[in-house]
Amino acid sequence: MxxxxxxxxxxxxxxxxxxxxxRAMELIAASRVLKARQRVEQTTPYARAITRAVSAVATFSDVDHPLTTERENPTRAGVLIVTSDRGLAGAYSANVLKKSEQLRELLHEDQRTFVPYLAGRKAEGYYNFRQRPYETSWSGFSDAPTFEIAKEIGERLTADFIKGADEGGVDEIHLVYTRFINMVSQEVQVVRLLPLEVVEEDVSESGADLFPLYEFEPSGPQVLDALLPKYVTSRIYNALLQAAASELAARQRxxxxxxxxxxxxxxxxxxxxxxxxxxxxxxxxxxxxxxxxxxxxxx
The missing domain is CATH 1.10.287 (Helix Hairpins)
Structure with a gap:
């Protein structure tokens, strides 16, 4: 006895x-998630605004830009997978990796090669354990990403997209990350960054009778050359911030x-x-x- x-x-x-x-980790996550939510709220309007601006230029300039033009018979699709660097966050990283595997199957059905770009040590461990190749990886910032990291990732993805599949690059860029909705709900999203998907505004829903008339100075191509790198970087930065807030919320729960x-x-x-x-x-x-x-x- x-x-x-x-x-x-x-x-x-x-x-x-x-x-x-x-208990200590719960309190740390609770204190950090507030700052992460504020950063998401501050950057999301800018990401949406620059997306609308680039869409407007691409729609009304009537210019065939490399970053907005659909390529014939795309063969290689780059996918940026955003996971966490540390565990103890429930199924946060597992859900992202599961969604990326579903995207892999869809791309294979369309005869496209899946080219992963990894952000986070959990994604690196997943691919290293299964001895799968990947293009490159970034880590060490999942819970507190910076604009410099987003810019580095955006420059690499844009450069590989411009090279194209024939020169060892990719024909498409997709992004798999977790969108922060609230403290209880986070949703894994799959979006295509490049080529830019231009969706024309519905006149009946907007309440306008005519589309606005745009004038570009100095020219449409030069405006696109200046806007598109900022668009890619801002979208990636916002996605990293959304993922960081989602990771901290998942870790707190x-x-x-x-x-x-x-x-x-x-x-x-x-x-x-x-x-x-x-x-x-x-x-x-x-x-x-x-x-x-x-x-x-x-x-």
């Missing part, structure tokens, strides 16, 4: 230590659940230890009573 008590007490102390760690489970385990082990102690006391009382009765019978 004494051995059982020691085992339960040791397990309870171990769970208490784990509870302190998960996961650590909250782990802390609650630890509390339940502590209660269970405490109850078991008390039961073992009570059984030991009962056994000792029985032995004393039995010994006293034997002595009384002997007299």
């Amino acid at each position: 004494g051995a059982q008590q020691r085992v339960y007490r040791q397990r309870s102390r171990s769970v208490q230590s784990m509870k302190k760690i998960t 996961a650590m909250k659940s782990a802390t609650d489970n630890a509390e339940e385990l502590i209660k269970t082990y405490t109850r078991l230890a008390n039961q073992a102690r009570q059984a030991e006391i009962t056994q000792e009382i029985s032995e004393i009573v039995g010994g006293a009765s034997a002595l009384a019978d002997a007299k």
Whole structure:
């Protein structure tokens, strides 16, 4: 009985230590997610505005730009997969990787080669463990991305897209990341960055009778040359910020659940230890009573 008590007490102390760690990580994630949400709210309007501006230039300039023109018979599709650098965030990274595998199957059905670009150590570990090749990777910034990192990624993706599949590049650029909706809900998104998908505005929904008339100075191609790199960088930066907020929110929920489970385990082990102690006391009382009765019978 004494051995059982020691085992339960040791397990309870171990769970208490784990509870302190998960509680600390929960508080850290809760403090960081507020800043991450603010950064998402600050950058999202700019990303939307520059997307509308580039769409307007591409729609009304009537210019065949390399970054907006659909290529005939595309054979290689680059996919930027945004995951986390660390674990303990529930199924955050697993959902992104699962979505990327679904995209891989769709591209293979269309006879297109899947060319992964990885952001986050979880994606690197996933591909290294399965011995799958990937183009390049970036890591070390998943919970606090910077504009410089987004610019570096955007420049690499744009350069590979401009080269094209014939020269070892890609014909399309897709982005797989987690969009932050609120603290409870985050959704994995798949968007195509390049070539730019131009969606003309519906006149009936906008309430306008005519499309606006645009004039470009110095010229449409030069405006596109200046806007498109900014468009790619801003979209990637916003996606990284959305993913960071989603990662922190997922980690906060996961650590909250782990802390609650630890509390339940502590209660269970405490109850078991008390039961073992009570059984030991009962056994000792029985032995004393039995010994006293034997002595009384002997007299």
